[in-house]
Amino acid sequence: MKPVSYEQLPDEELVFLARENRRAMEILLIRYTPLLERQATALQCMCDAEDLMQEGYLGLISAVCRYDGSRGVPFSAYASRCVKNQMLSALRRYRHLPLPVGSSDVPPFSQVQDPSLQPDSVVQSRTQVASMVHAMVNRLSRREYQVCMMIYGGATYAQTAHKLHISEKSVDNALQRARRKLRTEEEIS
Numbered sequence: 001m002k003p004v005s006y007e008q009l010p011d012e013e014l015v016f017l018a019r020e021n022r023r024a025m026e027i028l029l030i031r032y033t034p035l036l037e038r039q040a041t042a043l044q045c046m047c048d049a050e051d052l053m054q055e056g057y058l059g060l061i062s063a064v065c066r067y068d069g070s071r072g073v074p075f076s077a078y079a080s081r082c083v084k085n086q087m088l089s090a091l092r093r094y095r096h097l098p099l100p101v102g103s104s105d106v107p108p109f110s111q112v113q114d115p116s117l118q119p120d121s122v123v124q125s126r127t128q129v130a131s132m133v134h135a136m137v138n139r140l141s142r143r144e145y146q147v148c149m150m151i152y153g154g155a156t157y158a159q160t161a162h163k164l165h166i167s168e169k170s171v172d173n174a175l176q177r178a179r180r181k182l183r184t185e186e187e188i189s
Helices: 011-018 022-043 049-066 075-095 109-113 119-125 128-139 142-152 157-164 168-188
Strands: none
Touching (some): 011 022, 022 128, 142 157, 142 168, 157 168
16 A cells, blocks of 8 residues: 555644654645735735744644644634734734834834844844744754644643653753754854
C-alpha cells in the first residue's frame, strides 16, 4: 500500500501531524496562505497587509497548537477565527499608537511591539515573524519542534514532558537549543 502524501490529507489530520512534523506544518502554512491574504486585504484599513499577514501566521500557528477536533468544529473554521482574531488584536493595539508628527504614514507593527526601535530597524523587524516560522519548520530537530509547538501552544513543562515521555529537564534543554537556533536565524536575517 502506497503511503498518502501530506498534500492529500484533510486539514484535521494535518493539524495533529503538524504538532510533531515540520512537513505537515509547511503544507498547512501553504494551504492557508490564501485565507491569510484575503483576511489581511479585508482588514487593511490602517496598516499594511503584509504586517497583518505576519499576525495571521501567528494566529494560524496558535490554531494548530490549540485545535481540539473532538468539539466538532472543522479546523478551517477554527483557523479562520483564530487568524482573524489575531489580526483584529493587532489592529486594536495599533490603533492606540500616536502617529509620528509630520507623517501621513502609519508606523509598522514592529513599533507596536517595541516602540524604541530605530527607523532603520523597523524594516528589518517586519520579516521576523515569517523568519521565525521558517526557522521552526526548517532548522529545528524533531524533538525541538515538538517541544516548541507544545510550550508555545500553552502546555507546561510537566505536561510537555509527560506527553513526549521525557524529563522536564529534557524539555528545558530542547527549548533552550531551539531558542538558540531561532536567535541565530534572527541574527542571520
